[in-house]
Amino acid sequence: MSVIPLYHKSPQQSRLKGARFNRFFSLKIFCLATLLFNLFPIRHTIAGNLLPSSYSLNIRFSESSRTVYIQERITIRNISSFDLDTIYLHLSPNAFTSPRSRYYQESENTLNEPLNLNIQEVSVNQNSCPFIFNGLTSLAMIPSSPLKIGDTIRVALTFTITIPEGNHNYCPSYNGTNFRLLNFYAKTERLTTRGWTPLSYQTLKPSCIAPAEHTLQIRLPGNYSVISSLDIMTVTDTLENEKIYHFRTDRIRDLAIAFSPNYTIVPFQHGDIVVKLMLPGVIERRFRLSKNTIIEKVTGHILDYYSTHIIPYPHHQLSVTGSSIPAGVVTSNLIILESKEIEKIANLDYGAIYRYAQAIADQYFHYYIFEAPNASDWLNTGLAAFYANQYMATCYKSLIKKTRKQPLKTSNTTDQILQMAALATDQEKIGRALISPIGNGNNLFLVEQIYHYKSQKVLEMMRYYVGDSTFQSALLDFLKRYQFQPTQSLDFIQILENRSGKNLSLFNQLWINAENIPDQKIKKVRRLYNKSRNQYQTIVITQGDALRVMPVELVAYGDYDTVFTKTKIQPNGCDTLILYSRKPFRKITLDPRHNIWEFNRRNNNYPSNILFNFLIAMPNIDAYQIFYYPTFDFNKRDISRIGLKFRGRYWINMRPLFPSQSLDEWTLGVNYGLRSKTVGYDVSYSTSVLALFFQPRIRIHSRDYFGLHETSLKSEIYIGNINYPLVHRIQGYKKLDIGIRYQNVRTLEFLNKNNWQTGKLLNPFVEMVNFHNWGDFRHITRFYLGAGIRKLDTDYNYRKIIVDTQLKFRPARSLWLYERIFAGFSAKQMPLQDYFYFFGKNTLENMSFESFRLIKGAGDMRGYGAASPKGRNILTSNTEFRWSYAKIEPTVFDLILFFDSGLISSSFYNISSRQLKFDAGMGTEFNALETITVGFHIPFWVSHPVDKKSQFALRWVMSLDLNL
Secondary structure (H helix, E strand, C coil): CCCCCCCCCCHHHHCCCCHHHHHHHHHHHHHHHHHHHHHCCCCCCECCCCCCEEEEEEEEEECCCCEEEEEEEEEEECCECCCECCEEEECHHHHHCCCCCHHHHCCCCCECCCCEEEEEEEEECCEECCEEEECCCEEEECCCCCECCCCEEEEEEEEEEECCEECCCCCCEEECCEEEECCCCCEECCCECCECCHHHHCCCCCCCCCCEEEEEEEEEECCCEEEECCCEEEEEECCCCEEEEEECCEEECCCCEEEECCEEEEEEEECCEEEEEEEEHHHHHHCCCCHHHHHHHHHHHHHHHHHHHCCCCCCCEEEEEEECCCCCEEECCEEEEECCHHHHHHCCCHHHHHHHHHHHHHHHHCCCCEECCCCCCHHHHHHHHHHHHHHHHHHHHHHHHHHCCCCCCCCCHHHHHHHHHHHHHCHHHHHCCCCCCCCCCCCHHHHHHHHHHHHHHHHHHHHHHHCHHHHHHHHHHHHHHCCCCEECHHHHHHHHHHHHCCCCHHHHHHHHHCCCCCCEEEEEEEEEEECCCCEEEEEEEEEEHHHHCCCCEEEEECCCCEEEEECCCCCCCEEEEEEEECCCCCEEEECCCCCCCCCCCHHHEECCEEEEEECCCCCCCCEEEEEEEEEEECCCCCCCEEEEEEEEECCCCCCCCCCCEEEEEEEEEEEEECCCCCEEEEEEEEEEECCCCCCCEEEEEEEEECCEEEEEEEEEEEEEEEEECCCEEEEEEEEEEEEEEEEEECCCCCCCCCCCCCEEEEEEEEEEEEEEECCCEEEEEEEEEEEECCCCCCCCCEEEEEEEEEEEEEEECCEEEEEEEEEEEEEECCCHHHCEECCCCCCCCCCCCCCCCCCCCCCCCHHHCCCCCEECEEEEEEEEEEEEEEEECCEEEEEEEEEEEEEEECCHHHCCHHHCEEEEEEEEEEEECCCEEEEEEEEEEECCCCCCCCCECCCCEEEEEECC
């Protein structure tokens, strides 16, 4: 990366006596003033929150170096009530110039290399101007004279960007010959009523998001096609076989550009709107008369619906193209769809058209109106999703009829199931309050999908409450009043209250500001026979916060009668309904049409529905869901034990016992020994106790059958993210596990006597997990301390210490280098079942109550999986090269080359290199949803064979790990 200067001086100034001293002195004064200003901000008054600015960009692209040369001119007018001696600009690309930047680290899967930014010159009113970066993205300039009230200055920047390879959604990047310039130019920061606020500018997104006048000229090689947020006005050919594109000046929020030599522009006119599709040339030639026509019809159909039900499309043009950016990008007048989305739209794929309709709706609700600075954008996000959903519900069938084409099935069913299952595993994040911003998580894309769904459902509830016509008229008033202005959700709610005459403050408190979703349920049902009326009387008691806000529908189904009614608004959230029928009601449902949004609706039905699903199933919020799967165990006595395990999630309410909780989970397993004719059980329950300090996750587990009993209590506490002051933020977390285990081995009749001992064990333990992510380099360290305490009539007294460190480094995009070092030490009297193993604790014999699968142990030495040695102390090292040869989110296929080394010693003081054992080989692993891992390993060389084979021989080890 080129070094960015802290100041800049013109040749004329360098000849002036004392100029260098003055510049350095100005910078020192500026840095000190910035610090004091943040500590003691001076409050000013200002006519508006934003400084009016206009942007003019002249760009030249060099294909050989993948570099854009940019000359930017910014005109800024000071309409505040005070002079400005400093100007702040936002330059987002600088956040991706260093591998140590947290923004680059968070982009590890979408950027293959850092961006190169070189600022060559900065001037104000044609005079060179010193500048300095305030944080990563904010550029501070000191003009030679203050910007007076009402005056205008012209800022000029000359800089270059070498575009990195990748598919980033907020940074310039390229794939193959497909280039995208996103958030690539400098923008004026937001000026508030108390002046500049430099601390608030140290974010990736600019603080000022108001529409501004943009002018663009770009010079490209002659074989390139280009689209942008602006409409092309003229094209000029040059003698160097290049083309200069001049774009029409327009007032937009943001400017983005996409260009490629392998793409072709397909323009068409829809009313007053110019629509341009930039498609891969091969696709365009092959399908010019068929699929391009369908895409035109789909685009026009969506625009017609929005123009009728919202307002006419508020922009002059719309450009659409495709790329490899996950989930695509939507900017002003430019939609960049994910790869193959255009093909799916042409095939009338339902999901692709929905996403396309939402992207077009974003042009209304993010670029015609938009969220105010520092405000949540849930309203804009929800309105776009709301109208896209309305379009699909009312117009998808008519679209098929209009195009005279039946939809083709373009998506893989297996991929859809896996993606939906991954979404279901992240559903607990839906508890986020809508007013809070979307934070970074393990899977930000899933969090955003949940956020879209939640905001859309809240708006549907508002429409249900106030009525469709009132909601629609309030929206039109909202759009008219705040066009091209920043808004917040309270603005819309205020208009809705004025139009409907209803107070939405409690609604706002329960469904928008609160993190927890309000309850509503059928609390109790009583049946009586009323002799005087010769009818059955059913008393239904309903309860929930929703009843405090709005009436809720209730339907009772019988053999002869079906009764529709509504609850009444009650301040205490409890209402009693009395229903009459000739025969007893078979079923009663609260809110049958799902007008009220709840996360768990299992208590809305009487009697409650119970669904049994094998292994996995899609979530059903209207019923209890219990999953079941078979278990098989092998032992000396029974040969095999068979059983069934049940598992439930989210569906147990433990509030009488715990103050509050989330993500409840339970399991119940029963098995039977075929020869011993004994029954065993395996039960567990876990929950997150949110009301306690650190919000620990508590797990209780107990199992017992045929001579072995074990009970454990474990508390998992996330201490927080890892931060390094004064350096940079590194992604990571710290976790603490504290627990105790009680074990009673009553008999070894069905176990391998060489690996187990009878007796009682009381084992408290503590484990600390520390995880870091530097992008291409990751590591996790685990410290474990356990002990056996000879108390309460137990038999073992020992200490056990484990240090487990794992490192991962990515030298290439799909290649990982993996290194693990495991050290375990123990002292005093320890039972055989707690010894360290080279690979796993069970192959085909039951040693630890696990089902039929090979569990990886301390050393993971695959060459010794058939007869894994054990000992009191262990030291192992594993080296792997992993290549992800197939990756379909959320599944991964890895090819592995491995080399393992390790030793086991009876005493820590007797460890020597002569005890070292080695193995090497290759294998493959499949991981899905971080829930199931299947591995097949071939250790073709083993230094000390334990299976009576030669060192070089055909061996294989298969592993299956289910995290259920």
